[in-house]
Amino acid sequence: MFNLEFIVNNIKTIKEKYNYELKKASNAAPKSFWETYSSFSNTKGGYIVLGVEEGKIENKILGVNNPEKIVSDLWNQLSNKNKVSTNSLTYDDIIIVEIEKDIPIIIVNVKEEPWNKKPVYINNDIRRTYIRTGDGDRLMKDDELTIIARNSHPNVDSLILDNFSIEDLDFVSITSFKEKVTVRYPNNGYENLNPEEFLQEIGIMRKNRSNDKINATRGALLFFGKYNSIREVYPSFHMDYFNRRGNNERWIYRVAADEPASVQMNIYNFYNIVSEKLNSLSYNEFKLDKDNIRKGNNQFSEAIREAFVNTLAHADYDLGSPSIKIEVFDGWMRFINPGTMLISIDEFVQGGYSKPRNEIIMKLFRLLGASERQGFGGPQIFKFAKSNDYRIPEIYTNLEFTELKLWHIDLVESYPELTNEERKVFECIVKASGPIAKREIQETLNLSEYKVRK
Known part of the structure; x- marks a missing residue:
C-alpha cells in the first residue's frame, strides 16, 4: 500500500512535479490520464489524482461523479492492449477517497515498470510513448526509444560480430590477461591453450553459425580489441581519466583512449593503467594509525575498484555521449558512464541483486578477481563511507548517463568554501x-x- 495518508493530508498543497499529477475528471478519466500513466511507468512512477485541480496557493477539490464507474472503466482500459501496452497495477493501487463530505476523489499509484516491460505506450502505437520531465509528460524521441529497447534486452556484448576475428584483438592484452587468470585457476589448463583457444574456452569467441568461422563477441572486442577495430563498431568509443587535484586550472595527469600510447587502448589496458594510478592514490591518502597500519586503505581500494569496475561493466557503449570518465579531485572522485542503471539506486545500495548491462565484460572482470561477488559492490562502496564517517556517496542516473561521486573526507571537509x-x-x-x-x-x-x- 502506498502512502495514502500523506497524500490525503496534503491534498490541498501538493503541487504537480515529477511524481504527482492532478487532473479534473467529472465523469471519466481525461485522455491525458493515459499520457501520464505511460510517462510514470517509463520513468520513476508517481501518483495521478483525479478530481483535483492545481491552484496557485491551494488546490481545488472538485471531486468526481460516480467514482465506482470511473474506476471500473479504468480497469477495463488497463486490460485492453489496444489502449495501453502493459498494466501492472493491483487493486490496491486505485483508491477512492472522500476528502470532503460527498466529494470523492480517485488516487492512482503508478509504479515504474521493470526494463523488460518498457517502453509502456498507448493506443497500440509505440510512437505514443511518454516520459516524465519535471512536472509534465512528453513524447519520447526516437533515440530515447532506441535506448529503452537496448535497456530492455541488455547483454548485447555477448552478440557475435561478423567478420571480426582474433586479428582484431590485441595479442599483448590477451596474453597478459591469460597469465593472470592462469595463476588464479591453475587447474584449468589455460597455459596449454593458444590465445584463440583460450578465448573460446572462456566463451568470448564463438563459432558463427552463419559463416562457420570463429568470431569475436562485442564484449571481447571492447575488452581486448585493437583501438581502431573497436572504433569500427563503436565510433564514439572513448575513455578518460583525469587527476584534477590541487589548484590546477586543468589537470595534472590524464589517460585518454584517443591519445598515442604504447598499448592498445581497450578496456583491459585502460583498467590496468588507471587502476595503478588509483591504487597509488589510495596508498598515499591515509595516515598511519598507532600500530603503523594505514587505516582504511584496504576499504578505500576496494570501494574504488568496485566503482571503477561498475563504470566500465555497466556502460552503454552504443551511446555517443557522454563517454567513460574518471576524475580525481581533492577529497573525492567522480565516475561517469554512458547509460542508465538497470536496477534502482535503492537496490544498488542494499545489494544482493545485479543486472549487468555487459555480461561478457563483467565475466572478464570476475575472472581477474576484480569483481568477486555480483550485487555487493554498492553496499561495499557505502560501507566504506559510513565506517570512516565520510560524506555519503551520491548517485545520479538518467537515460543518458550514470554518475557516482565518492568522497574520502567527511561531510564538513567536503565544503572547502566554508569559512x-x-x-x-x-x-x-x-x-x-x-x-x-x-x-x-x-x-x-x-x-x-x-x-x-x-
Whole structure:
C-alpha cells in the first residue's frame, strides 16, 4: 500500500512535479490520464489524482461523479492492449477517497515498470510513448526509444560480430590477461591453450553459425580489441581519466583512449593503467594509525575498484555521449558512464541483486578477481563511507548517463568554501545526535545569534 495518508493530508498543497499529477475528471478519466500513466511507468512512477485541480496557493477539490464507474472503466482500459501496452497495477493501487463530505476523489499509484516491460505506450502505437520531465509528460524521441529497447534486452556484448576475428584483438592484452587468470585457476589448463583457444574456452569467441568461422563477441572486442577495430563498431568509443587535484586550472595527469600510447587502448589496458594510478592514490591518502597500519586503505581500494569496475561493466557503449570518465579531485572522485542503471539506486545500495548491462565484460572482470561477488559492490562502496564517517556517496542516473561521486573526507571537509566559523557551525549540526537548537549551537561555540543564523 502506498502512502495514502500523506497524500490525503496534503491534498490541498501538493503541487504537480515529477511524481504527482492532478487532473479534473467529472465523469471519466481525461485522455491525458493515459499520457501520464505511460510517462510514470517509463520513468520513476508517481501518483495521478483525479478530481483535483492545481491552484496557485491551494488546490481545488472538485471531486468526481460516480467514482465506482470511473474506476471500473479504468480497469477495463488497463486490460485492453489496444489502449495501453502493459498494466501492472493491483487493486490496491486505485483508491477512492472522500476528502470532503460527498466529494470523492480517485488516487492512482503508478509504479515504474521493470526494463523488460518498457517502453509502456498507448493506443497500440509505440510512437505514443511518454516520459516524465519535471512536472509534465512528453513524447519520447526516437533515440530515447532506441535506448529503452537496448535497456530492455541488455547483454548485447555477448552478440557475435561478423567478420571480426582474433586479428582484431590485441595479442599483448590477451596474453597478459591469460597469465593472470592462469595463476588464479591453475587447474584449468589455460597455459596449454593458444590465445584463440583460450578465448573460446572462456566463451568470448564463438563459432558463427552463419559463416562457420570463429568470431569475436562485442564484449571481447571492447575488452581486448585493437583501438581502431573497436572504433569500427563503436565510433564514439572513448575513455578518460583525469587527476584534477590541487589548484590546477586543468589537470595534472590524464589517460585518454584517443591519445598515442604504447598499448592498445581497450578496456583491459585502460583498467590496468588507471587502476595503478588509483591504487597509488589510495596508498598515499591515509595516515598511519598507532600500530603503523594505514587505516582504511584496504576499504578505500576496494570501494574504488568496485566503482571503477561498475563504470566500465555497466556502460552503454552504443551511446555517443557522454563517454567513460574518471576524475580525481581533492577529497573525492567522480565516475561517469554512458547509460542508465538497470536496477534502482535503492537496490544498488542494499545489494544482493545485479543486472549487468555487459555480461561478457563483467565475466572478464570476475575472472581477474576484480569483481568477486555480483550485487555487493554498492553496499561495499557505502560501507566504506559510513565506517570512516565520510560524506555519503551520491548517485545520479538518467537515460543518458550514470554518475557516482565518492568522497574520502567527511561531510564538513567536503565544503572547502566554508569559512572557519561556518565550518564550526556545520560540524556542530552534523555531529549532533538529533535536531539541535540554535541557542545550543551559540552556547557550544560561543557565537552570537547573528553568526549562527548567518
